[in-house]
Amino acid sequence: MTKIHHQGEITRRGFFERSAGALATAGILTGGLDATEAVPDPGKKLESPTPDSTPKYGKIALEEHFAVPGTVPDSYTSLPTPESRLQIQDLGSGRIAEMDRNGLELCILSESGPASIQTISNTSEAIARSRRSNDYLAEHIAKYPKRLKGFAALPMQDPQVAAQELTRCVKELGFCGALVNGFSQVGEADSAVFYDLPQYRPFWATVQQLDVPFYLHPRFPLATRQQAYEGHAWIAGSAWGFAVETSIHALRLMGSGLFDEYPKLKVILGHLGEGLPFGIWRVDHRISRTSVRPKAKLPMAHYLRENFYITTSGAFRTQALTNVIMEVGADRVLYSVDYPYEDMSEATAWFDNAPISEPDRLKIAQGNARQLFRL
Numbered sequence: 504m505t506k507i508h509h510q511g512e513i514t515r516r517g518f519f520e521r522s523a524g525a526l527a528t529a530g531i532l533t534g535g536l537d538a539t540e541a542v543p544d545p546g547k548k549l550e551s552p553t554p555d556s557t558p559k560y561g562k563i564a565l566e567e568h569f570a571v572p573g574t575v576p577d578s579y580t581s582l583p584t585p586e587s588r589l590q591i592q593d594l595g596s597g598r599i600a601e602m603d604r605n606g607l608e609l610c611i612l613s614e615s616g617p618a619s620i621q622t623i624s625n626t627s628e629a630i631a632r633s634r635r636s637n638d639y640l641a642e643h644i645a646k647y648p649k650r651l652k653g654f655a656a657l658p659m660q661d662p663q664v665a666a667q668e669l670t671r672c673v674k675e676l677g678f679c680g681a682l683v684n685g686f687s688q689v690g691e692a693d694s695a696v697f698y699d700l701p702q703y704r705p706f707w708a709t710v711q712q713l714d715v716p717f718y719l720h721p722r723f724p725l726a727t728r729q730q731a732y733e734g735h736a737w738i739a740g741s742a743w744g745f746a747v748e749t750s751i752h753a754l755r756l757m758g759s760g761l762f763d764e765y766p767k768l769k770v771i772l773g774h775l776g777e778g779l780p781f782g783i784w785r786v787d788h789r790i791s792r793t794s795v796r797p798k799a800k801l802p803m804a805h806y807l808r809e810n811f812y813i814t815t816s817g818a819f820r821t822q823a824l825t826n827v828i829m830e831v832g833a834d835r836v837l838y839s840v841d842y843p844y845e846d847m848s849e850a851t852a853w854f855d856n857a858p859i860s861e862p863d864r865l866k867i868a869q870g871n872a873r874q875l876f877r878l
Contacts, residue, residue: 558606559855560865563872565654566682566718566773566816566839568615569594571639579617581741581844590843591615594643599650601842605851608869609878610842612640613654613682613718620656621722624688629658633668641676652876654682654718660689662702666709673713679876680715685722685748693727697752699759711765716812716875718771719753721745741817741844746777753779754786757806758797766810769875773816773839775823776807780830783807807831812875815867817841819853833863837871 570591575582582588590597594612602610614620614636623629636656644651655672657665672678686695698706710717724732724744732739753772762768772779787802799806808831815824816839827836840850854868872878 558604558851560606560868561608562606562838562851562854562868563609563611563878564607564839564842565611565679565771565837565872566720566814567610567612567842568844569612569640569643570614570616571636574616574618576617581617587843594640594651595646599647601847602650605847606855607840607847609650609652611652611654611679611876612644613720614640614656615684615720615844619684619722620658621684621687623660624690624692624694626658626660626689629660629687630664630668632656633658637668637672637676637678641672641678644677653678654680657681657683659683659687659698659703659706660696662706666706669709669715670713673715678715680717681710682718682720684720686752688725693725695725695728697755699752699755699761704761704764707761707765707768711767714767716769716771718773719749719756720773721749721777724748746774750777750779750782753777753811754803757803757810758799760798760800762806762810763800768810769812770810771812771814771837773814773818773841775815775818775820775827776811776813776831779807780813780827781823783830804830808835811835812837812871814839815850815854817845819845819850821853821857821859824857824859828859828863833859833866834871836867837875838868 568591572592575588575591577585577588579588582591590601598610602608620629620633620636623632633656637653640653640656644653653672653676655669655676655678657668659665669681673680683698686697688694689696721741722745723739724747729739732744738744749772753770756762756770783804787804790796790803797803811831812835813827813831814837818824824836838854840847854864857864859867
């Protein structure tokens with residue numbers, strides 16, 4: 504067991520116990536991890552699994568996206584090819600065939616695209632759009648009930664209605680929780696409303712009562728707040744800016760005291776934690792040495808370990824996975840692809856052959872998800 508003193512910091516003995524276990528899990532102590540492993544060549548796509556490396560397990564993936572037809576323009580740079588724009592709108596046989604080729608038993612789907620619910624500043628429109636999206640998803644899930652499940656899209660512009668819609672989606676449509684694309688624009692296009700604010704406490708009470716996870720997914724920063732990215736648009740999106748926006752939002756939730764009030768809340772972060780597992784020690788370290796303190800009662804690392812789950816979506820890097828396992832434990836890591844923004848075969852080739860222990864691979868591939876979602 505990891506040794507933690509009363510302020511939540513890992514003691515020297517606990518650090519070495521956790522580090523040795525995680526390093527052994529990843530094969531590092533036995534020379535199983537090459538220092539150059541998983542460094543991508545920008546001009547070369549990773550090979551798909553060969554016939555000699557049949558995809559392992561019945562994997563469960565939960566950051567897998569769809570879009571309602573007609574909402575993805577040809578100019579959408581995150582899906583630059585006609586094929587990818589068709590894939591995100593395919594909730595039928597094409598998606599199922601891709602899952603079969605890569606050993607995915609189940610995908611939990613969520614709406615994504617350039618016009619997500621959170622970008623709609625008109626609250627009435629956001630409410631109507633979220634309901635239409637959820638009904639559309641439920642209709643298609645019903646055709647493949649053993650292969651597809653859903654996360655609710657929520658009109659967080661109105662916390663009370665968001666709680667009602669989540670309740671409807673969970674109790675009537677059988678959804679697994681919610682995925683929300685970052686902060687919401689409310690009333691004005693140039694607004695950014697975060698969910699640590701007091702008006703969202705009743706919403707979080709509903710989430711805890713329903714006992715379902717809330718997936719905090721990235722989004723672009725507001726156009727008026729992109730000065731740091733000026734002249735470097737490539738930084739603002741999924742390469743870097745998404746992680747910045749989402750990690751700040753997650754820290755706001757932690758620091759606000761939300762998890763002290765609702766200790767059973769479960770929040771999911773993608774992309775191996777949006778950088779937080781790497782930086783969380785320094786966050787707590789600097790908080791302890793400044794006069795500006797958060798409202799939270801415990802270190803941020805405590806909430807990251809106890810209230811968050813982390814997925815592998817779009818982050819196919821063994822060194823980073825090892826860091827996450829060392830920080831939060833393999834029981835808190837979930838497999839995901841981020842399809843169709845990422846390639847299922849690339850994710851499969853990496854994960855199925857990553858030098859981690861087979862028990863941990865099975866947990867991450869499906870066991871943790873089965874427990875979290877009571878599948």
